[in-house]
Amino acid sequence: MVMQPPVIEIRDLRVSYGAKSALKGISLDVRRNEVLGIIGPAQSGKTTLLRVLNRTIENTPSAKVQGTVLVDGQDISRLRDVTDLRRRIGMVAPLPVGLPISIYDNVAFAPRMAGIRSKAELDERVERCLTHAALWDEVKDRLHTLGTKLSGGQQQRLTIARALSHDPEILCLDEFSIAIDPVTTMRIEDVLKELKNSMTIILVTNLVQQARRLADRTAFILNGDLVELDDNSVVFSDHPGSRQTYDYVNGIFG
Amino acid sequence: MFQATPFTQRKRRTEQLAKAILVLMTLCLVIPLVLIVGYLVIQAAPILSWDFLTSNPIRGMRAGGIWSPLLGTLYLVVISLVIATPIGVLAAVFLNEYARESWFTRAVNLAVVNLAGVPSIVHALFGLGAFVLFAHLGKSILAASLTLAIMTMPVIIASTKEALAAVPLAFREACWNVGATRWQTIRHVVLPNSISGILTGIILQVSRAAGETAPIMFTGAVFFKAIEEGNVFAYGLFDQCMTLSMHLFTISTQVPDVPHALPYGTAVVLLGTVLLVNTLAIGLRIYLRSRKKW
Numbered sequence: 001m002v003m004q005p006p007v008i009e010i011r012d013l014r015v016s017y018g019a020k021s022a023l024k025g026i027s028l029d030v031r032r033n034e035v036l037g038i039i040g041p042a043q044s045g046k047t048t049l050l051r052v053l054n055r056t057i058e059n060t061p062s063a064k065v066q067g068t069v070l071v072d073g074q075d076i077s078r079l080r081d082v083t084d085l086r087r088r089i090g091m092v093a094p095l096p097v098g099l100p101i102s103i104y105d106n107v108a109f110a111p112r113m114a115g116i117r118s119k120a121e122l123d124e125r126v127e128r129c130l131t132h133a134a135l136w137d138e139v140k141d142r143l144h145t146l147g148t149k150l151s152g153g154q155q156q157r158l159t160i161a162r163a164l165s166h167d168p169e170i171l172c173l174d175e176f177s178i179a180i181d182p183v184t185t186m187r188i189e190d191v192l193k194e195l196k197n198s199m200t201i202i203l204v205t206n207l208v209q210q211a212r213r214l215a216d217r218t219a220f221i222l223n224g225d226l227v228e229l230d231d232n233s234v235v236f237s238d239h240p241g242s243r244q245t246y247d248y249v250n251g252i253f254g
Numbered sequence: 255m256f257q258a259t260p261f262t263q264r265k266r267r268t269e270q271l272a273k274a275i276l277v278l279m280t281l282c283l284v285i286p287l288v289l290i291v292g293y294l295v296i297q298a299a300p301i302l303s304w305d306f307l308t309s310n311p312i313r314g315m316r317a318g319g320i321w322s323p324l325l326g327t328l329y330l331v332v333i334s335l336v337i338a339t340p341i342g343v344l345a346a347v348f349l350n351e352y353a354r355e356s357w358f359t360r361a362v363n364l365a366v367v368n369l370a371g372v373p374s375i376v377h378a379l380f381g382l383g384a385f386v387l388f389a390h391l392g393k394s395i396l397a398a399s400l401t402l403a404i405m406t407m408p409v410i411i412a413s414t415k416e417a418l419a420a421v422p423l424a425f426r427e428a429c430w431n432v433g434a435t436r437w438q439t440i441r442h443v444v445l446p447n448s449i450s451g452i453l454t455g456i457i458l459q460v461s462r463a464a465g466e467t468a469p470i471m472f473t474g475a476v477f478f479k480a481i482e483e484g485n486v487f488a489y490g491l492f493d494q495c496m497t498l499s500m501h502l503f504t505i506s507t508q509v510p511d512v513p514h515a516l517p518y519g520t521a522v523v524l525l526g527t528v529l530l531v532n533t534l535a536i537g538l539r540i541y542l543r544s545r546k547k548w
Contacts, residue, residue, distance in 0.1 A: 054431065056427065061354060109434070
């Protein structure tokens with residue numbers, strides 16, 4: 001395998017909210033076009049890690065970030081235009097958020113904000129993104145009804161379509177499946193397997209089995225520390241690098 | 255199985271009592287309102303006519319209409335809102351969407367809350383000092399409008415902030431996540447979803463601006479002034495003007511031998527003007543809310 005430079009390099013990342021520290025010095029690389037699973041119990045810092053990546057952490061005034069994060073070799077804390085960074089990273093939050101505009105406008109929002117005006121191009125993007133999010137067939141006849149009128153699961157797929165709409169290089173999914181049914185989850189997982197040919201995917205999940213199914217490598221984060229990061233064949237084997245990983249993956253850990 | 259126990263009976267009685275008290279309180283609110291408006295209209299009925307609206311007061315304000323004060327009130331309300339609305343709304347957008355928690359924003363927020371509670375006579379003195387004397391505007395429609403604008407602005411800021419804060423943070427985060435700037439987010443998502451609340455706040459200030467006497471007495475209102483009848487541009491920015499609220503005060507207390515119906519007629523027109531504006535506002539709000547999407 002030819003070694004490419006990692007798409008994301010995180011070095012000694014520490015984040016604290018006031019006196020409470022959420023990430024305690026994490027270093028990891030994300031390789032181009034891999035699916036990196038991130039597992040760990042609630043409150044272990046997984047979401048914080050994603051919010052550092054697209055710098056939305058800055059909207060939380062109490063959050064303090066130390067350490068460096070490089071995306072494509074660039075220190076993101078030095079970027080002058082944070083919207084550039086956010087366009088490179090698609091972000092799917094755990095709870096679906098349909099914007100109170102039409103389905104079409106939801107998906108066309110990001111391209112329009114980036115200056116795309118051509119109707120043909122927008123149409124093409126909207127169809128492509130909705131198809132990728134396994135939603136196109138259900139909504140193609142009512143693209144101009146409100147995104148907020150969709151069911152929870154449909155709104156979550158709409159959120160995924162929106163995250164793809166600005167052609168990100170990196171797609172971050174934060175427990176995307178907690179609001180949707182298993183069948184839809186499987187359809188989206190199939191889509192992710194296709195998407196990984198064209199982008200890097202970071203999959204934060206509570207479902208250990210989801211990481212096992214989808215990821216190439218998986219990181220186990222516990223209480224703000226990176227316990228282990230290795231190929232799935234190691235992490236999910238009988239002898240991962242850490243006893244804690246084994247216990248968590250096998251549900252022994254309480 | 256469904257037998258009433260003492261506890262459920264007590265619960266039912268409490269429920270009935272609570273409902274009765276609430277209905278009673280609502281009636282306490284509605285009955286005086288109906289009586290006041292009804293009494294005003296009955297007393298004013300003999301004098302109300304199109305001529306009453308469109309002719310100047312004559313014979314020492316003992317006869318004629320209310321054209322001059324009516325137009326004066328409209329000028330003051332419109333000009334003061336044209337000044338106060340953009341400043342108030344944009345300041346609120348800054349405070350709610352951009353400003354970070356700091357001693358400065360805390361001080362500004364405190365000032366806004368306190369200014370909203372300042373009695374209007376204090377605004378009057380400020381207007382006299384700042385606009386009439388210091389800025390050399392003299393007693394004029396402009397000075398009075400600016401004073402009213404200073405009076406209404408803090409309330410517009412406060413109500414706009416509230417309307418903006420009612421838009422879920424998740425909407426903003428969804429926009430930021432896809433690379434929209436703060437302004438794009440405000441322009442395309444936050445403002446369209448708070449506009450009805452913002453409008454409500456502004457419209458409530460119309461009645462306040464129309465009804466206040468104190469702030470304009472010192473800064474631009476006059477006892478009597480005849481203007482060209484039927485010409486809506488009869489006042490200039492630097493003229494003094496009559497207003498309905500002041501006119502009502504004058505003919506009820508300062509002028510002897512005023513016909514009985516005249517003050518009532520003036521009151522009804524003042525009330526009617528405010529009600530008309532409020533009705534329009536409520537209509538607009540209903541329309542905008544019907545387009546609200548979550």
